[in-house]
Amino acid sequence: MSFLPYALAAWLFFVGLYGIVTSRHFVHLVICLGVTQSSTYVLLLAIGYRTGKKAPIFTSGVPVKVGAVDPVVQALTLTDIVVGVTVAALLLALVIEIWKRAGTVDPDELRRNRT
Amino acid sequence: MSRTARLALFAGSGLVLAALLVWGLTGLPAFGDFQGEYGWILNDVAGSERHVTNVVSAIVFDYRGFDTLGEEFILFAAVMAVALLLREARDERERPRDEVRSEAVRAVGLSLVGPTVVLGLFVIAHGYLTPGGGFQGGIPTAAGLLLIYAAGRYRAYRAASPQWLLDAAEGVGVAAIVAVGIAALLAGGLFLENVVDLGTKGTLASSGTIAILNTATGLAVTAAVVLLCHEFIEEVMYPE
Numbered sequence: 001m002s003f004l005p006y007a008l009a010a011w012l013f014f015v016g017l018y019g020i021v022t023s024r025h026f027v028h029l030v031i032c033l034g035v036t037q038s039s040t041y042v043l044l045l046a047i048g049y050r051t052g053k054k055a056p057i058f059t060s061g062v063p064v065k066v067g068a069v070d071p072v073v074q075a076l077t078l079t080d081i082v083v084g085v086t087v088a089a090l091l092l093a094l095v096i097e098i099w100k101r102a103g104t105v106d107p108d109e110l111r112r113n114r115t
Numbered sequence: 116m117s118r119t120a121r122l123a124l125f126a127g128s129g130l131v132l133a134a135l136l137v138w139g140l141t142g143l144p145a146f147g148d149f150q151g152e153y154g155w156i157l158n159d160v161a162g163s164e165r166h167v168t169n170v171v172s173a174i175v176f177d178y179r180g181f182d183t184l185g186e187e188f189i190l191f192a193a194v195m196a197v198a199l200l201l202r203e204a205r206d207e208r209e210r211p212r213d214e215v216r217s218e219a220v221r222a223v224g225l226s227l228v229g230p231t232v233v234l235g236l237f238v239i240a241h242g243y244l245t246p247g248g249g250f251q252g253g254i255p256t257a258a259g260l261l262l263i264y265a266a267g268r269y270r271a272y273r274a275a276s277p278q279w280l281l282d283a284a285e286g287v288g289v290a291a292i293v294a295v296g297i298a299a300l301l302a303g304g305l306f307l308e309n310v311v312d313l314g315t316k317g318t319l320a321s322s323g324t325i326a327i328l329n330t331a332t333g334l335a336v337t338a339a340v341v342l343l344c345h346e347f348i349e350e351v352m353y354p355e
Contacts, residue, residue: 002147006140013136014129021125022118048154051147056158056170059245059317068170070154071161075174079186082250082336086193089343093197096350108118 005046012039026095026105030088037084041077048073165309166316167325172243175250176328180307183328184292187335191289194339201346214268224266231259239333243322249329253336260341264348273345281338281345288335295324295331 016036023029048070056071099105102113116124144150161173175183215221235256242248264272296307304310311323319326 002145003140005146006143010133010136010140014133017129018125021121046146047143048149048151049147050149055246056154057168057246058162058170059168068158070149070151071157071170071174072151072154074171075179078171078175078248078250079182082186083189086190089197090193092347093200096347097200 005042005049009039009043009046012036012042024106024108026098026107027092029107030091030095033091034084034088037080037087040080044073044077044080162316165323165325166313166321167243168317169243169245169248172248172329173322173325175248176243176325176332177307177309177322180296180324180328183332184296184307187289187292187332190335190339191285194285194342197343197346201350215266220266224262227266228259228262231262232256233259235259235337236333239330240319242329242333243325244317244319249332249334250336253333254340256333256337257340257344260337261344264344269348276341276345278345281342284334284338285342288331288333288338291331291334292328295327299324 013036016032016034016039019032019035020029023032050067050069053067053069056068056074058068095105098110102110104110104113157174157178158170161167161170161178165173165177167173215224232255235252235254235258237252238247238255239249239252242252260272260276263275292307299308299310300306302310307324309323309325311327313323314321
């Protein structure tokens with residue numbers, strides 16, 4: 001029994017969150033959000049893992065009797081990745097707009113300019 | 116809020132969140148010992164019920180096909196939003212000449228366009244047989260097209276992926292999923308129910324509607340990625 005995958009997921013989550021909180025550049029912030037989100041991939045795949053089992057793909061030659069890891073969490077992870085990409089694209093488009101309008105990509109400077 | 120105040124707030128709330136997270140994680144099954152019934156059952160029945168060998172694809176495009184429809188809409192909406200945001204603020208100017216001058220980069224890069232696109236199409240086409248599928252294969256297919264820009268020149272890349280074709284491919288890809296769902300209703304089944312002949316397991320002609328939805332997704336994802344890259348490349352090429 002190992003807690004390492006769960007610990008990794010928690011660590012990725014907090015590293016990403018720390019990056020978001022302390023970010024000085026919006027592109028860096030978007031990437032930190034990606035790091036935070038990747039913790040959910042690790043968590044999902046770690047939950048569905050079964051020791052000694054194969055991937056849930058039963059092409060000819062792979063005995064069905066061996067059994068496979070949980071396919072549902074893998075499908076969820078796929079969805080998670082797609083949503084992550086679209087969110088990143090949308091946020092990066094917003095970053096370009098901010099840069100055009102405010103002339104800065106530093107969250108703190110943007111706040112100073114506002115007040 | 117100053118940086119120190121923000122960090123202090125993060126330290127405080129982060130500790131509470133960390134405590135909650137650890138509490139939650141200790142309640143999870145031990146690593147490698149998951150006993151979820153749903154996954155067990157699907158692994159057992161997907162092969163005989165849907166004639167697929169890739170159970171993950173069967174879940175994405177059939178058992179949980181309705182969720183994938185929502186996912187496609189998220190992708191579609193995000194691409195539209197990026198295009199709306201970036202196109203509005205961009206004024207038309209003459210495109211600068213840009214061309215890769217290194218013969219070596221051109222030769223290697225452009226000779227990889229074909230194989231990369233073929234690899235992407237292969238991954239899409241075998242989505243319900245081997246690891247892969249519409250989402251996974253759409254990325255290399257789009258990457259192959261982007262290689263024309265990266266190793267060749269922008270005009271050739273735009274010529275190879277005209278706007279009208281991408282717009283149509285993106286729309287058709289997403290609409291096809293809704294169409295398959297409605298067709299299943301008309302055939303007397305449930306929305307997105309697999310009503311097509313399932314074919315022979317392990318061959319390309321198998322899995323019924325999973326094959327159709329998989330291909331439609333591949334089309335939509337390829338078009339979406341190329342469309343997104345179009346918008347961002349145009350931004351770089353017309354700096355303010």
